[in-house]
Amino acid sequence: MNRARHTVSVRVPASTSNCGAGFDSQGLALSLYNRVTLTRTQGLVPLPEQPVDESTHALVVQSAERFWRVAGTVPVGFYYRIEGEVPAARGLGSSATIIAGVLVGLDSLHETRLPRPAMVKIATAVEGNPENVSASLLGGFTVSRTDPATGEYVDAVRVTVPREIAFVVASPSMELRTVESRGALPPTLPFADAVKSLNSASFFAAAFVAGDYEKLRQAVGDFVHEPYRLPKIPGAGAAIDAGIEAGALTGWLSGSGSSVLCVCYRANAEPIAASMCAAFWRESMPCEARVLSADNDGARVERA
Numbered sequence: 001m002n003r004a005r006h007t008v009s010v011r012v013p014a015s016t017s018n019c020g021a022g023f024d025s026q027g028l029a030l031s032l033y034n035r036v037t038l039t040r041t042q043g044l045v046p047l048p049e050q051p052v053d054e055s056t057h058a059l060v061v062q063s064a065e066r067f068w069r070v071a072g073t074v075p076v077g078f079y080y081r082i083e084g085e086v087p088a089a090r091g092l093g094s095s096a097t098i099i100a101g102v103l104v105g106l107d108s109l110h111e112t113r114l115p116r117p118a119m120v121k122i123a124t125a126v127e128g129n130p131e132n133v134s135a136s137l138l139g140g141f142t143v144s145r146t147d148p149a150t151g152e153y154v155d156a157v158r159v160t161v162p163r164e165i166a167f168v169v170a171s172p173s174m175e176l177r178t179v180e181s182r183g184a185l186p187p188t189l190p191f192a193d194a195v196k197s198l199n200s201a202s203f204f205a206a207a208f209v210a211g212d213y214e215k216l217r218q219a220v221g222d223f224v225h226e227p228y229r230l231p232k233i234p235g236a237g238a239a240i241d242a243g244i245e246a247g248a249l250t251g252w253l254s255g256s257g258s259s260v261l262c263v264c265y266r267a268n269a270e271p272i273a274a275s276m277c278a279a280f281w282r283e284s285m286p287c288e289a290r291v292l293s294a295d296n297d298g299a300r301v302e303r304a
């Protein structure tokens with residue numbers, strides 16, 4: 001770090017995850033970005049440039065400490081700044097953007113050239129699940145494999161998603177932190193629900209990897225997490241239904257919520273966005289809709 005760079009800025013895409021029934025497995029990077037800027041200091045620890053809450057600081061510190069351990073570099077002090085468009089605690093992988101930004105930023109400052117899969121492994125250990133961090137770091141649609149015994153990231157299959165496919169995200173004003181939303185899930189699932197979800201997740205991944213987007217119309221049906229989470233977000237289930245009614249191919253609860261997302265052909269996106277937001281407003285839930293594309297690049301150093 002002391003040789004070359006002093007400040008580095010990393011642009012990191014948001015992500016949707018689960019994509020229906022692909023719980024803790026499927027992720028997709030979106031054209032909505034946070035920027036994480038690291039500036040080296042003479043000190044020994046990471047310090048925020050602007051006020052951040054304890055959990056954000058803990059994410060940065062954990063990411064940095066794990067990076068230094070894996071990369072075998074000597075820890076150094078740095079200031080960090082987080083800015084951008086990704087709303088926090090809305091199921092769009094905001095925490096993953098921070099983790100990915102710190103890892104890519106330190107990699108650039110230290111000139112370690114750590115391979116992206118190694119970064120996804122570190123980021124999964126910090127985030128707890130792989131699919132947001134793999135989408136943010138690798139770009140595109142990703143299906144991540146974790147070790148069933150340890151939960152450690154093993155690998156991912158990623159595909160590029162064409163621009164003709166749009167992702168309409170409706171984000172209600174309600175914040176939902178992932179730790180709380182995961183706490184609402186049951187400890188066990190009925191066997192039949194697991195079977196139905198497996199069928200849906202497998203079909204969805206196959207259709208997406210094949211680029212057979214028409215088949216998405218029959219693909220999504222989740223029995224693992226949406227039945228427990230959707231009812232707690234007024235208007236969310238209705239917003240997905242409204243998007244599909246307005247012409248979307250399919251839709252799902254984005255990550256752990258509170259945003260919902262519909263997939264559609266770009267030409268149909270605007271009326272779908274309006275219908276989805278109207279469903280939230282009918283439940284007196286303020287809502288912001290965004291028409292996005294897939295980000296196929298993943299986190300990128302902007303200035304170094």
Ligand SMILES: Nc1ncnc2c1ncn2[C@@H]1O[C@H](COP(=O)(O)OP(=O)(O)OP(=O)(O)O)[C@@H](O)[C@H]1O
Pocket residue numbers: 015017052053055056082083084086087088089090091092093094095096098132176177178179254255256257
């Ligand atoms: N712009 C930001 N600035 C500072 N901290 C942020 C920012 N965005 C997110 N965070 C941190 O990440 C936390 C939100 O992470 P959480 O995992 O609960 O939601 P998410 O990543 O947005 O959603 P999901 O994991 O369902 O996709 C916030 O409570 C905050 O600590």
Ligand SMILES: N[C@@H](CCO)C(=O)O
Pocket residue numbers: 017018023024025129132178181182225255256
């Ligand atoms: N798979 C995660 C995504 C949010 O980090 C969940 O649904 O809890």
